[in-house]
Amino acid sequence: MCGTCGCGSDSNGPTILKPGEHEHVHGEHTHSHENHHHHHDGHHTHEHSHKHKVLEIEQDILQNNQVLAARNRGYFEAKNIFSLNLVSSPGSGKTSILERTLADLKDEIPFYVIEGDQQTLNDANRIDALNIPVIQINTGKGCHLESDMIFDAVKKLDVKNDAILMIENVGNLVCPSMFDLGENKRVVIISTTEGEDKPIKYPDMFHTSDICIINKIDLLPYLNIDIDKLKNYALQVNPNLQFFEISATTGEGMDAWYKWLKKNVI
C-alpha cells in the first residue's frame, strides 16, 4: 500500500510537477517497500520452539519525518533560505495572500513557492503567471505534505541562496499540524468568514504555529465575527502567536506583514 495516499497501488502517490510539465509523471516519490521480501532462501531456519523475543523499541512514530525535516532545516540555514509553511482550511485565502505578496515584493526579494494540493496544477499556474519559480506537489489521496516531499521538491526547484521559500500546504486544518517540514516559521491563516472559535475547534494547528494571519478583514462590516474573541481563543491555545490582520483583496494591513518578511530575510 502506498505510504502517502493509502491506495492499494503505487499509482496514486504524490507527484511533483512544474507548470507545463505532463500531469501523469510518477516516480518522484520513492516507495520504499524493500522490507516486503519474504525469507524463502534455501536453508529453512524455522525453529519449532516458537521462542518469543521482546524488542524494546521506544521509537517515535514520526521520527522519519522529523529526521528529514531536520535535514531540510539545515539546508535552509546553510543557504540562508527563510521558509514558511502556510496552513489553513480550504478557501481562507492562502493562494491569494501569496499572489499579492509575491506581486508586491518580487522586485525586492527572491521568492520560491511549493504548492501542495491533492489534485491539479491550478495554484502553481497562478504563481507561475507572476514569473515566480514554483513547483506543485499533488498528494493524491494524502491530506498533508511531509518532509520527504519538500526535500525532493526543493532539489527540483533549485532554490537559490538568500531567498524566501513559501510552502503552501494542503488546505486542511487538522493533518498538516503533525508534520514538521523543516520550515522556519509556521503561518496559520484564518479568514473572518470562519467562526471565531476555530482556534479551539482545531487547536493543534494553532498550537504548532508561530504566526496567525487573519484574512478578509475587508468583509468585517458584513459579518458578526468578534476579532478580539478570535484572538483570545487563539492565544489560549498558543500564547506566543503573533497576529497580522490583512485583506489580500484590498491590500489593507499588508505592510506590517511585508515588514516582518523583509526583516527575516536580511
Next chain:
Amino acid sequence: MHELSIALGIVKISEDETAKAKAKKVTKIELEIGELSGVELESLNFVWESAIKDSVLEFAEKEINIIKGKGKCIDCDTEFDMKFIYDTCPKCNSNFKGILQGKELRVKALEVI
C-alpha cells in the same frame, strides 16, 4: 486522515526492527499514545487493518497505552491534568504552560518470533 500515515509509520518501524532482529513476524505490538498527540484512536483503529495487511504486523496483537495529558503552569508552577491542549491553569488561569506528558506517539515494544 493523518492516522493512516501514523499507522504506516508504525508498520515501517516494525518491519525495520523485525528485520534487524532477524525475526519473522510480530506477535504483539505495544504503542504509547498521548491524549494530546493529535491522533484519534478511533481513526487509527479504522485504518489499522488495511495498513498492516501483508506486513509483519498482520497477525499481531495491538496494545495501546493511553498517556494522560499533564501540564505545568509557567506562572504559578501548578501541575494539572489536561484534557485539551488549550486548557488553562486551574489555579491562576494562565495560558502559559509546559506540557509534561500526553504528546507521546511511540512504538514502545515489539514481541517477535
